[in-house]
Amino acid sequence: MNPIYNFSAGPAGLPKAVMAVAQKEFINWNCMGRSVMEISHRSKEFIEVAQCAERNLRELLNVPDNYKVLFCQGGARAQFAALPMNLLGKSSKACYVDGGYWAHSAIEEARKYCTVQVIDAKTTVDGKAATTAASTWQIDEDAAYVHYCPNETIDGIEINDLPVTDKPIVADMSSTILSRQIDVSKFGVIYAGAQKNVGPAGITLVIVRDDLLDLATDALPSTLSYKLLDAKDSMYNTPPTYAWYLSGLVFKWLKSIGGVVEIEKRNRNKAAALYQAIDELPFYKNDVHVDNRSLMNVPFQLAKPELDGLFLQQAEEKGLVALKGHRAVGGMRASIYNAMPEEGVAALVQFMHDFAEQHSDS
Amino acid sequence: MNPIYNFSAGPAGLPKAVMAVAQKEFINWNCMGRSVMEISHRSKEFIEVAQCAERNLRELLNVPDNYKVLFCQGGARAQFAALPMNLLGKSSKACYVDGGYWAHSAIEEARKYCTVQVIDAKTTVDGKAATTAASTWQIDEDAAYVHYCPNETIDGIEINDLPVTDKPIVADMSSTILSRQIDVSKFGVIYAGAQKNVGPAGITLVIVRDDLLDLATDALPSTLSYKLLDAKDSMYNTPPTYAWYLSGLVFKWLKSIGGVVEIEKRNRNKAAALYQAIDELPFYKNDVHVDNRSLMNVPFQLAKPELDGLFLQQAEEKGLVALKGHRAVGGMRASIYNAMPEEGVAALVQFMHDFAEQHSDS
Known part of the structure; x- marks a missing residue:
């Protein structure tokens, strides 16, 4: 039988080495006679899993100390709502760059919470789909932040340059996180559903600059509050422990290969x-x-x-x-x-x- | 070595028979040469997993046809916010029975969205912790719904009788769902985090009467909208597929034992x-x-x-x-x-x- 090569767009394949480890210790993790998914998230054993995952992610992405790393539920789409509720502060406007389906979906959700300045970045060059240069994007002065999606999975289009702005840049990196080097310090918030480059579906990474934690609206559901999740080490409520563990194995694997x-x-x-x-x-x-x-x-x-x-x-x-x-x-x-x-x-x-x-x- | 008996309050142990099956097919599910967590949630194979889980849950709980079954993310705490946003309609008040820690937590979250009439049901009888009789609970006429938590996991206290009301009764059954027979038709909404009686942490069941789907506020995050989740068969965005699959195995196991x-x-x-x-x-x-x-x-x-x-x-x-x-x-x-x-x-x-x-x- 041929080896299976899985080109799924997501939930995507996970590294075979990770899956082999996870299968082996599935019902007897850490010599505890049970699965890692069957222990309390507040046990010292799981807290070590959680902290180790964060440490390795920070190391892999060179996350500066003034950034918080959160492990959330709800997928990137939950973040589409969480972003304006967490980040608008006293502003009532945010700027969104529209490069395709996912950026557009984020815009639709943000419209529930604020006025959205939309910069349509879609264009064609020599008959091919392309995006306009970031230097041409005129961002409104009163926008609280600038959102874009560096990679559109459906069309296979990437935006390679960053918005030119002094406002916090928010990036949906669901399909690109950990696939290349990035300079985290250029961003206000980076978020990513796990099911492409991180782990199984059901966990979402949020990397947020700490000066942005105090801007949330009162009406924010607690489970979407960056400040609260940070204060509770992403355990405000029971986190998706097995997805967190698997993500941690992926981070270890990534470190192991360089x-x-x-x-x-x-x-x-x-x-x-x-x-x-x-x-x-x-x-x-x-x-x-x-x-x-x-x-x-x-x-x-x-x-x-x-x-x-x-x-x-x-x-x-x-x-x-x-x-x-x-x-x-x-x-x-x-x-x-x-x-x-x-x-x-x-x-x-x-x-x-x-x-x-x-x-x-x- | 003694067998391990796991008394964890949650994430709790899963049936050994379920874990054995899951381990066996971990990297080669359904003869596909990959894990069920590595396939698209929109593939016909996963849709069958999802639908089968719902069918079996409906059968196990005798869920009437006019109730929708949703598989959500975010845990019961996400529902604490989702409930008022989905159910208040034109009302600005909801009634919450306070029987302990979890009921109280739901009240705190609901207060972000409405006036909460709190019925303190905690009492002592013969020096022992107890709850007042439901017949004594005076529910405000203008409350949109009545919320209670039938089982408080920390104190080990159960409320055995239902609120006496013609308003929709909303029950946090995170720790009791599927543990005993219930008459679903007596409830407006039943919800439950999975990590006690259903599956691993990271998936949440919501069973909602269909006449309650049209009451949501516009400001509701899409991922928390019962109506939208129902319209999209709980796949508005990528669901936690592996948790859904494991929950489905638990439902099959439960059917198999009677x-x-x-x-x-x-x-x-x-x-x-x-x-x-x-x-x-x-x-x-x-x-x-x-x-x-x-x-x-x-x-x-x-x-x-x-x-x-x-x-x-x-x-x-x-x-x-x-x-x-x-x-x-x-x-x-x-x-x-x-x-x-x-x-x-x-x-x-x-x-x-x-x-x-x-x-x-x-």
């Missing part, structure tokens, strides 16, 4: 190999401008869309699974998050060559 | 055996009136509190773990949720006899 520097190198290799195949083979195309191509989500179309089903079926037979594109875009999408090994992309590229050869007219 | 009728019988046997030991042995006492004793959480004190540490240590050596009482109460607490087998309680009772014999003065 940290974010190494994974960024691998991620750039993987993306380069895949885009090269798409560009070299006339049988495939990607509609995103080269400057905005995503390192994490690579959508591509076949020259003969009537063969989409056959492509997916034969790919799956080779262990290349979850390649079907988002229904809004069609075609294929290869999500190549941290857990995807370079061999998986190599196997996909080989398959793409073979399939193209069989089905090209020439 | 459903709620059978587990209620076992739970009553377990509680009876434990309270009998406490009452028979002068070395132990429980401070709750017999009419209010919890079926799920049994706190007890030693006659010699200076031996608490030794009791816990020797119990742990016998595989009887997580018996330490909540810090607010001290002493011991045996949480005997559905997953605790009768043998576990028998082993605890035997140990309590032995320990009392060694350390009684007589």
Whole structure:
């Protein structure tokens, strides 16, 4: 049987080494005769799991001391509401950069709580989807913060430059966190649902600069309060302990292979190999401008869309699974998050060559 | 080595049969060569997991057709905010029965959103902690709903009768759901964090009567909207898929042993055996009136509190773990949720006899 390479956009595959450890200690964790999910979140054993995960995440991302790391529930969509409620302060306006589906969804939710200045960053360059330069974004003076989503998973579009502003920059990094080096100090808030590069669905990371903790509205649900979650070490209520533990294993794994520097190198290799195949083979195309191509989500179309089903079926037979594109875009999408090994992309590229050869007219 | 019997108040032990299945298929679920946590929540395979879990829960609790079952994130504490935001409608008042710590916590959160009529139900009878009769609770005419918590986990106090009202009754059943038969049709909303009788921490059940779906405020975070979650089959955003899957395994297990009728019988046997030991042995006492004793959480004190540490240590050596009482109460607490087998309680009772014999003065 071929190894399985899982290109799911999320919930995504987790590192095989992590899953092997988790399976082994599933019912007898830490020699305690039970699972880590069966112990109190307030036990010293679990608190060590939680603190270790935070320490490793801080080390991996070089999180400065004046930033808090929170482990939350509710996914990035809960943060779409939490952000304005936590950050508006006395302002009634926030600026949102619209680069695609997820940025737009964040805007819709923010509109419940404030006036949203929308900067439409979507454009086309040479007939390809692209985003406008951040230097052209005119941010309103009275906006409390500037929100953007650096990577749109559905379209496979990345925004590579930061908003130019002295206001807190808020970034939805659900699909990019830990995939490359970032300078955390440039951000007010970074948040990320776990189910792509961190762990299983059900836990959400929030990294927030500590001067932003005192701005929340009174009507904020307690479970969404950054200040309260920070004061309670993300245990204001029972956290999703098993997801936290698995995320911690992922952080350890990432450190063991060389940290974010190494994974960024691998991620750039993987993306380069895949885009090269798409560009070299006339049988495939990607509609995103080269400057905005995503390192994490690579959508591509076949020259003969009537063969989409056959492509997916034969790919799956080779262990290349979850390649079907988002229904809004069609075609294929290869999500190549941290857990995807370079061999998986190599196997996909080989398959793409073979399939193209069989089905090209020439 | 003794078998481990886990008396944790939550996150609690899960049925051993469930954990064995989950471990076996951890990295190769459904013959797919990957974990159920590594597939899309929108895949047909996961949708079947989700729907099967709902079907089985409905069957176990005889949920009427006019009730919606939602699988949410954020724990019961997120519901503390979600309830008033979803249910107040044009009213600005809700009635909350205060029977202890958790009911009180729900009141504090509700106060952010409305005027709360508090009915203090805490009392003492014959020197024991008890609750007043529901027939004496005078519920304000303009309250939108009546909230209570049938079981207080910290004090081990149960409220056995329902509020007498024609308003929607809202019950925090985090620690009692599926432990006994209930008549769902008597409630407007039943909600429960999973980590006691349902599954791992990180997923929350909400069972809501469908006529209550249209009352929400506009300022409600989308992830807390019952109407939206219902419309999207609890997949408005990525749900905690692994917790959902494990909960589904627990529901299957419960059906396999005879459903709620059978587990209620076992739970009553377990509680009876434990309270009998406490009452028979002068070395132990429980401070709750017999009419209010919890079926799920049994706190007890030693006659010699200076031996608490030794009791816990020797119990742990016998595989009887997580018996330490909540810090607010001290002493011991045996949480005997559905997953605790009768043998576990028998082993605890035997140990309590032995320990009392060694350390009684007589």
